[in-house]
Every structure is written in C-alpha cells, then in structure tokens.
Amino acid sequence: MSLVRVSLVVVQAVSNQWACTPPNPTQEKNRFHTEELYILQIAPLIFKIHMTILWICAFFEVLYYASTWSSVSPIASTIICPSTSEPHIHMSPMFTIGIVAVVLGSYIRLDCFKTLGRLFTFDLTVQPEHKLVTSRFYSYVRHPAYTGSMLLVAGLAFSHLTEGSWLTECGPLRSSSSAIVVWAAWWVWTLAVGISRAEAEDKQMQKLFPEEWDRYAMIVPWWFFPGLA
Secondary structure (H helix, E strand, C coil): CCHHHHHHHHHHHHHHHHHCCCCCCCCHHHECCCCCCHHHHCHHHHHHHHHHHHHHHHHHHHHHHHHCCCCCCHHHHHHHCCCCCCCCCCCCHHHHHHHHHHHHHHHHHHHHHHHHHHHCCCCCECCCCCCCCCCHHHHCCCCHHHHHHHHHHHHHHHHHCCCCCHHHHCCCCCCHHHHHHHHHHHHHHHHHHHHHHHHHHHHHHHHHCHHHHHHHHHHCCCCCCCCCC
C-alpha cells in the first residue's frame, strides 16, 4: 500500500464531504414534490450515511498504511484488518478512475452550488426570488448537480467496491458478490432519485417560466449527460 493511495483516499473523502454538504438550509414551506416515495425523499440522509462510510474507509486505510510502517499489537492488527488471508490494498486502474470521477463530480456539484447561490437546496424548493438558471454547467445539461451525484456514486464504487480497497480486502465486503449487490442497489437508487427529481423540477420550472423554459429545453434537451440522457 502506498502513501499516494492513502493521500488520494483522503482527498476523495474531503471532496465528497464538500459536495454532499447542503449549501443552504431547506425551508419546509417552500418545498414541492413531497408526494414521491419516501425512499426517494431521503437523499439528504443517504448523503450523510455515505459520507460517514467513506470517512470510515479512509480512516481504516490510513490506519492500515500506518500499521505497515510500525509494529502493532495482534489485537489492533485484527481490528484494522480482520481478514484471515493476506490483504493486498493497492493502487489500481479502477481506483484511479474512481478518484477522478469523485473529484470531477464534486467540482460539478460545487459549481452548481455557486451558480444557483441561495436557490440551491438539497430538498426541492421554490424560493420567492426564484429564476431559471441556464449558465455554467446548466448550459450543457438541465440537471448537472445530479450528474455530479452520479459521478460521486460511480467513483466511490470504483474506488472502494473493487479489488484492492480496505473495504473489499479487510472490511465487510470481502465477498465480491456482496460488493456487486451493494453497487447495483446504490446505482439503481441514485438513478431513480435523479429521474424522479428531474421530472419534478422540469414540471415546476415550466409552470413558473413557461416560455423561457420551453426555449431552454429546446436548446438543452439533456437531463444529465450531453447526448446520452
């Protein structure tokens, strides 16, 4: 295990923390789309959970790296890596792709936070000063913040749910089938949330800004990725 990997894992955790921290509080009276399934409404909670899990993974990767440079007690060693086989935590192409995806996804989300300013909340809301924003990443796709979220999920999966990570070498996902199930469920949920919210936001913006929104939708027909969806 290398210092480069440990450093990148920490950078990834910090980037994810910034991207998953609400820039503004939600005012309940301004919310809409509250009738969707509860499992799709808890996106802010899921963000907190996966932030916590990512920091746990980063913490144990740092501990494991430190243990390779100094002697630790058998009990501590078992806590850090309870695997009965010799772990092989290392850099891999999938890990590198995951780091790039998380950093890019975080950048996109942070840019959306800045572009929308006070209008950006994690729950769907309409503010008194609401306007249709079509600049920056919103000039390429209509819902770039969800693009960033999908990149975060893909990046974290590539980095921590594939061979060579603490989670799959030492942690609770040592079984490859377990990692695949978690990855699939996480992706399905993220995509379902993105589609549900994108449809609701489009309808709300069309209602508030009918002519402006129609022109915008013609120029920018894509939800998440130009030319794809």
